[in-house]
Amino acid sequence: MKIALFTIHRAANYGAVLQAVASQLFLSRFGQVDVIDYRNKYNENSMRVIRECKSYDGFKSAVKDVFRAVPRRRLIQRFEQFIADKFNLAPVDSVKEYNVYVAGSDQIWNPNIVSDGVVFDDVYFLRGCNGIKVSMASSFGGYNLSHRNEGRVKELLNDYTAISVRESGAAVRLAETLGREVVNVLDPTLLLSKKEWSAEFEIEVKPEQPYILVYALKKCSEFYKIVEMYRRSMGIKVIVIDQDPSFSMFSSNYIMDAGPIEFLELFYNARFVITNSFHGVAFSVNFEVPFIAVKPVHSSNRVTDFLETVDLLGRYVTDSSPVAALLGQEVNFDSSRNILSTKRRDAAVFLGKSMC
Numbered sequence: 001m002k003i004a005l006f007t008i009h010r011a012a013n014y015g016a017v018l019q020a021v022a023s024q025l026f027l028s029r030f031g032q033v034d035v036i037d038y039r040n041k042y043n044e045n046s047m048r049v050i051r052e053c054k055s056y057d058g059f060k061s062a063v064k065d066v067f068r069a070v071p072r073r074r075l076i077q078r079f080e081q082f083i084a085d086k087f088n089l090a091p092v093d094s095v096k097e098y099n100v101y102v103a104g105s106d107q108i109w110n111p112n113i114v115s116d117g118v119v120f121d122d123v124y125f126l127r128g129c130n131g132i133k134v135s136m137a138s139s140f141g142g143y144n145l146s147h148r149n150e151g152r153v154k155e156l157l158n159d160y161t162a163i164s165v166r167e168s169g170a171a172v173r174l175a176e177t178l179g180r181e182v183v184n185v186l187d188p189t190l191l192l193s194k195k196e197w198s199a200e201f202e203i204e205v206k207p208e209q210p211y212i213l214v215y216a217l218k219k220c221s222e223f224y225k226i227v228e229m230y231r232r233s234m235g236i237k238v239i240v241i242d243q244d245p246s247f248s249m250f251s252s253n254y255i256m257d258a259g260p261i262e263f264l265e266l267f268y269n270a271r272f273v274i275t276n277s278f279h280g281v282a283f284s285v286n287f288e289v290p291f292i293a294v295k296p297v298h299s300s301n302r303v304t305d306f307l308e309t310v311d312l313l314g315r316y317v318t319d320s321s322p323v324a325a326l327l328g329q330e331v332n333f334d335s336s337r338n339i340l341s342t343k344r345r346d347a348a349v350f351l352g353k354s355m356c
Helices: 014-027 042-045 056-067 070-088 092-097 149-159 167-176 194-201 221-235 259-271 278-286 301-309 334-355
Strands: 002-006 032-036 100-103 132-135 212-216 239-243 253-255 274-276 291-296
Touching: 002 014, 002 092, 014 070, 014 259, 014 334, 032 092, 042 070, 056 070, 070 253, 070 259, 092 278, 100 221, 149 167, 167 301, 212 221, 212 259, 221 274, 221 278, 221 291, 239 259, 259 278, 274 278, 278 301, 278 334, 301 334
Parallel strands: 002 032, 002 100, 100 132, 212 239, 212 274, 239 253, 274 291
Antiparallel strands: none
């Protein structure tokens, strides 16, 4: 079986690239998998040392890029090397050669991510592909379907053999819109076990000085306060993965140029993780590293839904007030390990049946 995977794979974004490679690896259980090297200009903008800006926030990011150009160039080089080494890439004009077409994970169906915020990118809906069509943990992200665009979505998905999405709420809403079954499956980064990540990327336990790993997308004063509380309580160094370091956060080491491999190694070897990122939480749970999940600045539903699913919602805080009671508390991963194992089997069964 020849499988063509369409997903976001060219982006200087840890979650995007790692979910893409995990999708490729998981699907390879069913046949030969190629990632179609579709180049969406909105995603590829993140691979520029100095990004193009078409908004005020974009302008601010571009200005910051100028001042961090040297580490940012190293970061992008590491992403480019990872993409070249780890993906089985195939040109867009080869799509007629496959039996199965998979719309991958990440926010490929969110116009705010893959286009100008108005129109869908038909390529990510497998438009023009003839064969078995399946979606694998695809996502609309924070984009809300309305009566205005429901018809378009029905048209784009009407010839799919099977549909699965990343968020449980999206599965319910899309099923109502389409009038058919829509399955909720794990984010692809969770479809690989800790052992599989370690073996595939040759991650080893490094006998280094223990550290708290901090990974946050956007930060607030409460986040800084929580980092400081754990730093004082644990008495070990703090390492921060951050292209835009905030010097109000105490840290022994800011890493501004970590590539995907470095990202995995830092999570794998951390003594403790503090994060407000979904993938920060996902890798902490998957690698069974004790953690605290802090409410993100924006939508928290994805983080809380996942933690509730794996029976670890008690590790989520909205501010610093409950942290004192959590300091020194052990995290039991027995339940989450069993739940993830079951959901991996469920995903394998779903995909296996859908692609036959």
